[in-house]
Amino acid sequence: MGFALSDELLGTIVPIVVYWLYSGIYVALSSWESYRLHSKIEEEEKNLVSRSTVVKGVLLQQLVQAVVAILLFTVTGSDTEAENGQQTSLVVIARQFVTAMIVLDTWQYFMHRYMHHNKFLYKHIHSQHHRLVVPYAFGALYNHPVEGLLLDTIGGALSFLLSGMSPRTSIFFFSFATIKTVDDHCGLWLPGNLFHVFFKNNTAYHDVHHQLYGSKYNFSQPFFVMWDRILGTYMPYSLEKRREGGFEARPTKEFKNE
Numbered sequence: 267m268g269f270a271l272s273d274e275l276l277g278t279i280v281p282i283v284v285y286w287l288y289s290g291i292y293v294a295l296s297s298w299e300s301y302r303l304h305s306k307i308e309e310e311e312k313n314l315v316s317r318s319t320v321v322k323g324v325l326l327q328q329l330v331q332a333v334v335a336i337l338l339f340t341v342t343g344s345d346t347e348a349e350n351g352q353q354t355s356l357v358v359i360a361r362q363f364v365t366a367m368i369v370l371d372t373w374q375y376f377m378h379r380y381m382h383h384n385k386f387l388y389k390h391i392h393s394q395h396h397r398l399v400v401p402y403a404f405g406a407l408y409n410h411p412v413e414g415l416l417l418d419t420i421g422g423a424l425s426f427l428l429s430g431m432s433p434r435t436s437i438f439f440f441s442f443a444t445i446k447t448v449d450d451h452c453g454l455w456l457p458g459n460l461f462h463v464f465f466k467n468n469t470a471y472h473d474v475h476h477q478l479y480g481s482k483y484n485f486s487q488p489f490f491v492m493w494d495r496i497l498g499t500y501m502p503y504s505l506e507k508r509r510e511g512g513f514e515a516r517p518t519k520e521f522k523n524e
Contacts (some may be wrong), residue, residue, distance in 0.1 A: 273433040274339040279438040292452040302512040304400040313476040314397040320408045327414035366425035367489045375493040379485040406451040429470035445487045455513045466491045470515040478519050
């Protein structure tokens, strides 16, 4: 008899594995200066935290996420499709994906924005993430543990519960959300990147937020930009080539003149 991992266990560990595998791809590509939004020198000079500290911080957050995921699957007692002898239709899965995306975006926008406007929360909690002025892929989940719990873990739990997805569907949704989040922090503008084609909320969009001039704008993450547009916190930008190579996301002249 073969050994099979449960959907609940896969839903817990697969997004973590995907995070490090996808980040590893971008680490390998990070030497391509002609596609970077910031030079390697800028990354070393501007970032206020070491890479080893970032790795430790991410691993801590992923440990908390794993514990919460196991508890959530246990408490909800969700049966897998295999156990029910049923298969969920693609239409239902698509609806669940869209619902989960909207729920996650809504939760993260308002929590993220509040952490910027509340001086205490920004100073003691959210500023830890902004120690990465020049974001890179595996720093996507580098947060204060409290922020990781409030913003990402609870947001993920709500999107799972309110969408009604099964543990099996959650494997794919949270792996997709993980890849998208890593991509938003990768610091590279690669040709043919489908995330840049289909999502306005992308690497350059989020890079603007990490700069001093954009710290009160572009709060949306990880999928859409609707809340920024609706509530007036959208900062338009243009992607321009730097003389020394690579790109830079700069606020548009129209925005500067407002």
